Amino acid sequence: MQPVNVGLLGLGTVGSGTVRVLARNHDEIARRAGRGIKITHAAARNLNDLGDLDLRGVRLTEDAAAVVNDPEIDIVVELIGGLSPARELVLAAIEQGKHVVTANKALIALHGNEIFAKAQEKGVMVAFEAAVAGGIPIIKAIREGLAGNRIEWLAGIINGTGNFILTEMRDKGRDFADVLAEAQSLGYAEADPTFDIEGIDAAHKLTILASIAFGVPLQFDKVYTEGISAISREDVSYANALGYRIKHLGVARRTPAGIELRVHPTLIPERRLIANVDGVLNAVLVWGDAVGPTLYYGAGAGSDPTASAVVADLVDVVRAMTTDPENRVPHLAFQADALSDIAILPIDEVETAFYLRLRVQDRTGVMADITRILADHEISIEAIRQQEPDDDDDDAADVIMLTQRVREGNMNQAIERIQELTSVIRPVTRIRLELLKQP
Amino acid sequence: MQPVNVGLLGLGTVGSGTVRVLARNHDEIARRAGRGIKITHAAARNLNDLGDLDLRGVRLTEDAAAVVNDPEIDIVVELIGGLSPARELVLAAIEQGKHVVTANKALIALHGNEIFAKAQEKGVMVAFEAAVAGGIPIIKAIREGLAGNRIEWLAGIINGTGNFILTEMRDKGRDFADVLAEAQSLGYAEADPTFDIEGIDAAHKLTILASIAFGVPLQFDKVYTEGISAISREDVSYANALGYRIKHLGVARRTPAGIELRVHPTLIPERRLIANVDGVLNAVLVWGDAVGPTLYYGAGAGSDPTASAVVADLVDVVRAMTTDPENRVPHLAFQADALSDIAILPIDEVETAFYLRLRVQDRTGVMADITRILADHEISIEAIRQQEPDDDDDDAADVIMLTQRVREGNMNQAIERIQELTSVIRPVTRIRLELLKQP
The missing domain is CATH 3.30.70.260 (ACT domain)
Known part of the structure; x- marks a missing residue:
């Protein structure tokens, strides 16, 4: 069978990882997918800044729209990040009947409802495994693997930077500011760390997880968000003495009164497996009524781990391209016309x-x-x-x-x-x- | 859309769980799948022995073949266990063009190659998520979620009884025989515990995991298998003092010389997350070249958890019924004509x-x-x-x-x-x- 032609937007950390993983594991992937998956056209902000990435056979441009408009492209992979022009490019790709794979959590959390509605209308798929918890196949696990369950709640360590900081504070008795500075010098934390340490990044991911767990529209503005910058060394140590760890959790819970949607530092018993997820790693604990607790653990960020999720999405999309659109896995796990309007609880009610x-x-x-x-x-x-x-x-x-x-x-x-x-x-x-x- | 008609073989632990979960979560499941999933015909060995299971609307029989032959059935769910007549019934269902969902690890490990070849020929699916690690969606995670990776190795705690025994030996300093007797009285261990404690059950599951990880045919007879009955209280305690836990692991590893396939007690560092998986719970650690280590944890057995996996398979099958058979997820993760003949290493070479x-x-x-x-x-x-x-x-x-x-x-x-x-x-x-x- 002919290989599938993929257009890539963005050749930064995740984009270059995707190029490398697709090349390195080309045969293994084709043995699985039944056909090759080939990047034929890629856009980067600055073509002089691509290092030693092997891009032979790939048309290169600094104009992302040229990739989206390329009639030979079947799937557009959006790895630019940010809201604009990512949103416009994704919508344009969908408009042209192209499938989309994205790692963009902010885009999905804030504009997912609009994007999925347009995709539904055009009969195309928008896959976003890489948007939550990097290489951990958590979207697939919840959306498909637990499809028989009524999900009761989930709780995740879904920001590696925050978890690294809290782990260091506990293991070495260090102060928050001190560890943050180190994380920045190691490249774990951005120069502006607000998104990570104030929980905004985690809130993006939680928004997505809650939607696919409960079948509700994406509602980022309803997430209660509290960061870790106020956590002191003393609290970490007192919690420890009482048999608890402090973790920055995203929690989504179904209650009779509504859905809880909240990101905040949390004491959890040290005996829980998730309490022992340390450093930059991520883990999501999901409680389904039939299966009970399940946990998914792995690298939540990084070039190759995130590329792992992007490529898995590509294989899924390639397989489902011939499926009747009505029988594909719905974007938010539940059929678009069967989403629920259960309210999100105000934090005072939690x-x-x-x-x-x-x-x-x-x-x-x-x-x-x-x-x-x-x-x-x-x-x-x-x-x-x-x-x-x-x-x-x-x-x-x-x-x-x-x-x-x-x-x-x-x-x-x-x-x-x-x-x-x-x-x-x-x-x-x-x-x-x-x-x-x-x- | 019309509901899909499912025929159920076996109304024991997993069968009754499947009936209950499908009934309890009927609406939730239909909101996901886009159509109802309905058991219309079920076979049990003894119809007088069904307790208070609600089977209204289900035709009941003691003749499993009658379910398989029912022309109104689209999918046959085999939950009888054992090799015969399960094998014959599954092959008969496939022969009639019906899709199959099974929780039968022995059947897949020993006769999977034959069953999948027949299914391929007839263009039907045989789904078996419930055969490994109960409710943990580990088959899906490896086969689809990690499709971009070259899997290097995996190691799993895939027998709950064995893990319960080793956990009790460590936590309470008890002897093997003593804990085994308790496990039997609690119903965690069978009256004949050979399959669990001698590693045969784990070897069945490892056979399946290795095939989908590496794309090799199922080769149960090549698994090196060693049980936990020779592990003494002293070994558990000495290991502990050195910073290790003893776990009964199934390990599959790719090496340049061939594939390692082995089940045996193993010391692992206590700091590893999987070392802290205690009691009857299961966990599988998978190392992919792109994603690095990922871990999947949850209930590896039990009525509702195993039913969770059966129902997830049903939803998958319902969705993929309209997909071109060539574009479905291959049974062993890799296309049937792209399986590899890498040798399994003799244990002396490991x-x-x-x-x-x-x-x-x-x-x-x-x-x-x-x-x-x-x-x-x-x-x-x-x-x-x-x-x-x-x-x-x-x-x-x-x-x-x-x-x-x-x-x-x-x-x-x-x-x-x-x-x-x-x-x-x-x-x-x-x-x-x-x-x-x-x-």
Whole structure:
């Protein structure tokens, strides 16, 4: 059979990885797909900046639209990143009846609904395995592998930079700022690390995961997002002493009242497998009603791992090109006309357990005041520990509390009142805690 | 669209789970698949033995052939287990142009080549996700999710009973026989536990995993298989002290000389995620050249988890029914005419590191004799520890050694010579050790 002609937009980290993996494993891939997959036309921002990438046999251009408009191209692979011109190029490709493969999580999270509607109209596929958790086939696992399940919740370590920072803080007792600087020098973190450490990147990915898990439209603007920049070395160490790890999780959960969609630092029991996912690696834990908990682990970024997902999508698209469009795997796992309009819960309505750290004056009655306020807001205490703070303030103590599950609104009100106590001498630190156990 | 009619063979653990999951999640599944999936005809060995399973709307029979021959059935789900009559029924279904879904690992491992050839000839699909690692979508992950990779090796905890026993031995310092008896009383282990504890069940699954990873025909008879019944409490505890866990692994590895295919107890570093997979759970670690290591974890058995995989297969088959057979995912991941004839390595040719435990007379010169023999066979020692044995023999000591990687044939010869030393007073225990790190 004739090879499939692929047009590539972007020859940066993932683009060059895709070129290399397709070349290196050409035979292996063709033995699987039944036909060759060949990049015939590629666009890069600067053709003088391609290093020693072997691009023999590939037409090169600095004009991405020329690739999209090339009539010999069957599939356009968008690896430019960002929203514009990626969105316009993808829509143009679809308009011309071309299939699209993309690694662009921001694009899918923000414009996926529009893009998939257009693809549906034109009978083409838009594949995006590489947009979430790099090389881990998590989209496929949820969308197809767990198709028999009602997914109850999922929780993922879906930003490698954040996980690297938290791992270093724990393993070496280092401060956040210090580790971030190192991550930047190692190239794990961008010069502007906001997307990673403030959870925006994770929120993009969570938006996508939640849609395919629950069959709801993409709703990035509804994700509650909290970063890791406020996590202190002390919190990491106190959590450790209590048998917990702090991980930056994306959590999506189905509740009777609506869907929880949130990215935040989270204490999780150290015995959970996902608590032991360290460094830049990613993992997603998915709970289905039939299968129970399943976990998927691997490299969440990087040139070759992300290319692995891009190529897997290419093979899928090549196979499904001859399938009746109605029988293809739907973009968001559920048929486009069968998406659900379950509401996303406001964060105040979300229930989790909490870790609290309070710096208090070390004197009688303080604990009674605090626990009274918690009780007033229906917050049950699971554990309390008093710790000598690191610094030299003899008159102060750190109180660490773990609470049972409580509505976040109640917790906020309680903290506001606790903060008014004169014996509480610093802002209260509160970090959500998830057991990741119950269905 | 009309629902797809499914015929079910077997209403035991997995069969009843499949009925329940399809009923409970009917709407969710139809929203994904685009049409309903309905069991219309089912066969059980004894119709008086179905408990309170809700089978309204299902024609019931004790004659499995009647289901296979039912002209209104599009897909036959084989959940009888065993080789016969499962093989004959599956072949008969294929002969009639029906698609097949099966959870039968022995059937696929032993007769898969014949079954897939017949299916290829008739243009039908035989799906078998449930045959390996229960609800974990590992077949899909390797066959599709990692399609861009050259798979280098995989290692799996693919028998829950064995893993439960080893976990209990470690956590509670218990003896093998003692835990096995408990596992039997809990229903985790069969009355005849041979298949589980001697590694036959794992060898069936490994056979399948290796074929889809490397694109080789199924070759169950070539798997080297060693069980866990010889693992002692002491070995578990010594391994632990050295920073290792003993797991019963199925390992498949591509080497320049051929493919390694082996099931045996294995020491693995406790820091590896897979070393922390405990109890009846399963996990498979797969190393692809592009993606690096990925891990898939979840329930490897049980009614609902296995049904999860059966239903996912049903959805896949329903979708691909309209696909040109040549563009479907090939049964063994690679096109039937593109399978490779790479040889399976004899176990003597396999290279691993080893853990050795020797009971020796506690006197000068013993260590010199032993290390000389190892050196003569080109075996390098990584670590040595001497331990007081548990029992009261004052004149004896346990010597624990970790070696570097060595050809198994060399190790066997060395052990034979060590065993001839009069100062070595018991049979040498040797357990393979894998770092699971290098590609």
